[in-house]
Amino acid sequence: MTEANPAEIHPTAVVHPGTILGAGVRVLEHAVVGKQPSLGARSTAKREPLPPTTIGDGTVVSTGAVVFAGSAIGASCIVGDQSCIRERVTLADDCVVGRGSLIENDTSVGAGTRIQAGAYVTAYSTLEEDVFIAPCVVTTNDNYMGRTEKRKALMRGPTIRRGARVGGGAILCPGIEVGEEAFVGAGAVVTKDVPARKVVVGSPARVIRDVHADELRENGG
Amino acid sequence: MTEANPAEIHPTAVVHPGTILGAGVRVLEHAVVGKQPSLGARSTAKREPLPPTTIGDGTVVSTGAVVFAGSAIGASCIVGDQSCIRERVTLADDCVVGRGSLIENDTSVGAGTRIQAGAYVTAYSTLEEDVFIAPCVVTTNDNYMGRTEKRKALMRGPTIRRGARVGGGAILCPGIEVGEEAFVGAGAVVTKDVPARKVVVGSPARVIRDVHADELRENGG
Amino acid sequence: MTEANPAEIHPTAVVHPGTILGAGVRVLEHAVVGKQPSLGARSTAKREPLPPTTIGDGTVVSTGAVVFAGSAIGASCIVGDQSCIRERVTLADDCVVGRGSLIENDTSVGAGTRIQAGAYVTAYSTLEEDVFIAPCVVTTNDNYMGRTEKRKALMRGPTIRRGARVGGGAILCPGIEVGEEAFVGAGAVVTKDVPARKVVVGSPARVIRDVHADELRENGG
Numbered sequence: 001m002t003e004a005n006p007a008e009i010h011p012t013a014v015v016h017p018g019t020i021l022g023a024g025v026r027v028l029e030h031a032v033v034g035k036q037p038s039l040g041a042r043s044t045a046k047r048e049p050l051p052p053t054t055i056g057d058g059t060v061v062s063t064g065a066v067v068f069a070g071s072a073i074g075a076s077c078i079v080g081d082q083s084c085i086r087e088r089v090t091l092a093d094d095c096v097v098g099r100g101s102l103i104e105n106d107t108s109v110g111a112g113t114r115i116q117a118g119a120y121v122t123a124y125s126t127l128e129e130d131v132f133i134a135p136c137v138v139t140t141n142d143n144y145m146g147r148t149e150k151r152k153a154l155m156r157g158p159t160i161r162r163g164a165r166v167g168g169g170a171i172l173c174p175g176i177e178v179g180e181e182a183f184v185g186a187g188a189v190v191t192k193d194v195p196a197r198k199v200v201v202g203s204p205a206r207v208i209r210d211v212h213a214d215e216l217r218e219n220g221g
Numbered sequence: 222m223t224e225a226n227p228a229e230i231h232p233t234a235v236v237h238p239g240t241i242l243g244a245g246v247r248v249l250e251h252a253v254v255g256k257q258p259s260l261g262a263r264s265t266a267k268r269e270p271l272p273p274t275t276i277g278d279g280t281v282v283s284t285g286a287v288v289f290a291g292s293a294i295g296a297s298c299i300v301g302d303q304s305c306i307r308e309r310v311t312l313a314d315d316c317v318v319g320r321g322s323l324i325e326n327d328t329s330v331g332a333g334t335r336i337q338a339g340a341y342v343t344a345y346s347t348l349e350e351d352v353f354i355a356p357c358v359v360t361t362n363d364n365y366m367g368r369t370e371k372r373k374a375l376m377r378g379p380t381i382r383r384g385a386r387v388g389g390g391a392i393l394c395p396g397i398e399v400g401e402e403a404f405v406g407a408g409a410v411v412t413k414d415v416p417a418r419k420v421v422v423g424s425p426a427r428v429i430r431d432v433h434a435d436e437l438r439e440n441g442g
Numbered sequence: 443m444t445e446a447n448p449a450e451i452h453p454t455a456v457v458h459p460g461t462i463l464g465a466g467v468r469v470l471e472h473a474v475v476g477k478q479p480s481l482g483a484r485s486t487a488k489r490e491p492l493p494p495t496t497i498g499d500g501t502v503v504s505t506g507a508v509v510f511a512g513s514a515i516g517a518s519c520i521v522g523d524q525s526c527i528r529e530r531v532t533l534a535d536d537c538v539v540g541r542g543s544l545i546e547n548d549t550s551v552g553a554g555t556r557i558q559a560g561a562y563v564t565a566y567s568t569l570e571e572d573v574f575i576a577p578c579v580v581t582t583n584d585n586y587m588g589r590t591e592k593r594k595a596l597m598r599g600p601t602i603r604r605g606a607r608v609g610g611g612a613i614l615c616p617g618i619e620v621g622e623e624a625f626v627g628a629g630a631v632v633t634k635d636v637p638a639r640k641v642v643v644g645s646p647a648r649v650i651r652d653v654h655a656d657e658l659r660e661n662g663g
Contacts, residue, residue, distance in 0.1 A: 012251075014472075026259070029235045029253045030253070030285075030472050032471045032506075064251070064253075064285060064303075066505050066523050066524065081287050082285070082506075084523055084524060084541055102560065117323050117341060118339075118341050118359075120610075135341050136357075138610050138611035138629075144657060145576055145607040145625070146556060147607070147657040148656055148663050167361070168341075171628055171629040173629075186359075186361050187359075187410035187424060189628065189629035203410070203424045215365060215368040215369055247480070249477075249480075250456045250474045251456075251506075281480045284508050285506060299480060303526060320526055321544060338562060356582065357562050357580040386588070388587065389562075389582035389613060404587070407582050408613040435590055436590055
């Protein structure tokens with residue numbers, strides 16, 4: 001944080017001690033940055049002490065957003081109004097986390113990925129570069145929903161490959177891989193992996209065609 | 222705003238300069254009114270300067286809600302707890318925006334329309350009078366999900382006609398028209414227009430019957 | 443609240459007068475506890491004055507959460523970040539209300555029940571003990587969606603029996619009963635009651651098998 005371009009913290013925001021804010025970072029009204037988690041007795045999240053949050057140059061943490069300790073947000077990101085980013089999340093540069101979305105713990109998000117409003121990205125997810133997550137997408141990571149000991153070893157969030165797009169309100173079952181440049185239609189319930197460059201729709205989701213060539217990133221889509 | 226019935230602003234709320242509050246308006250704890258947008262580098266939203274927010278007589282902006290500049294909220298509305306109304310939204314009188322809901326930019330909502338909790342109303346939507354949007358409804362406006370230049374001309378939110386009802390968790394694909402007094406069942410995935418006074422259910426949604434006469438507004442329903 | 447272990451209220455939180463906080467309760471940044479409702483003109487919620495909120499020993503009301511007057515939260519609960527609990531809700535001990543979830547009015551939640559992030563629990567719901575509600579579950583209570591007078595007598599939220607699990611993004615139609623230890627798959631649209639110890643999936647949801655014995659609570663699952 002240079003003297004020439006300091007971070008700008010609204011007086012109603014709370015930035016916990018130790019937080020590292022890059023040049024030109026803005027933290028808006030009622031946002032909270034650097035919060036330590038309060039875990040429930042049965043939570044499976046790790047309990048070691050967390051390092052401070054780091055926020056890259058030019059990133060905006062918007063009104064009412066909450067960013068936990070132990071997470072690293074890149075440069076030129078927008079952490080949307082009323083959104084939440086949990087602990088041990090890595091967000092690369094130029095990402096958008098839409099209004100009200102939640103990125104759960106231990107998740108990695110690649111550069112240029114846009115997560116629209118109201119999306120739920122579960123713990124232990126991997127989103128590569130240039131992914132598009134439409135509004136209100138739901139992801140899951142636990143086929144056992146809190147039962148059995150073995151589930152703790154089997155919990156797996158989705159892996160969403162470079163350039164893939166997931167449509168509004170779509171639901172991904174635990175451990176799903178969505179292939180590079182694949183397209184999941186709005187409202188699809190995805191119960192098995194989605195091949196690269198294919199379009200799937202429906203409940204359960206089925207392949208209906210290839211992604212049109214003019215929509216591929218390699219073609220400037 | 223008369224002297225006799227001034228607006229009541231909680232000390233923890235933030236009302237940006239220029240905001241016009243009607244008589245008896247209440248702005249509750251931690252609400253933010255008149256916020257200017259922080260757009261991402263690739264956002265398609267317009268960038269001209271925005272006029273102040275106006276809030277009509279007797280409207281309540283509830284706890285933690287965020288209302289952007291450039292929007293006009295009518296009289297006797299409830300902007301629910303933790304909800305968000307973006308820029309260039311017009312809300313007529315007697316509307317309810319449920320807790321946690323988001324009304325995206327450039328959307329118009331008719332008088333008496335009730336948007337229940339957790340709903341997502343996408344940008345460039347039209348909701349006419351007396352519409353009922355059940356909890357957690359998802360709407361969409363972009364079949365291309367952020368790809369191609371042509372999509373910018375093709376983005377279209379839903380048009381939801383007078384008196385229509387959309388059920389809990391239903392998903393509307395881009396540009397859908399829901400006809401007057403039509404009824405979309407809970408969990409439906411709507412991929413084509415819904416005729417007036419028809420009931421649709423399922424994924425993809427299909428017409429199953431007429432709306433019962435005693436539920437029509439013209440019959441006092 | 444003993445002198446030895448007083449409640450801890452963040453200076454940015456708002457705790458309304460009369461609220462009863464147990465020993466060791468923590469109320470985090472920007473949370474609001476004990477709020478009176480602001481009802482819309484056509485809301486069907488009751489209008490009598492509400493008694494103060496009570497919060498049991500050791501419970502955490504997290505960042506940005508809102509808890510209404512007239513509700514009683516048990517001991518050792520977590521009321522998640524940005525969540526909301528409406529009036530006349532009873533939450534027993536050891537419950538979790540996930541980040542961003544909403545528990546509507548006149549709902550009862552049994553001990554040990556875990557409601558994950560982004561879930562919507564409608565008014566007049568009953569959740570028994572040890573229920574698991576996955577992220578972004580949607581429940582409903584009104585087949586008439588705001589029309590006709592008769593609906594007021596017919597509004598019924600779900601009844602979710604002891605040990606049942608409801609998967610991510612599943613939608614329950616009004617008045618559904620989910621039986622003891624039953625399992626609703628992610629993305630299911632549940633249109634009729636779910637028998638005890640059965641697994642249902644799909645839209646509309648259908649029984650596909652029994653719950654595996656090692657996942658039943660009586661077997662230590």
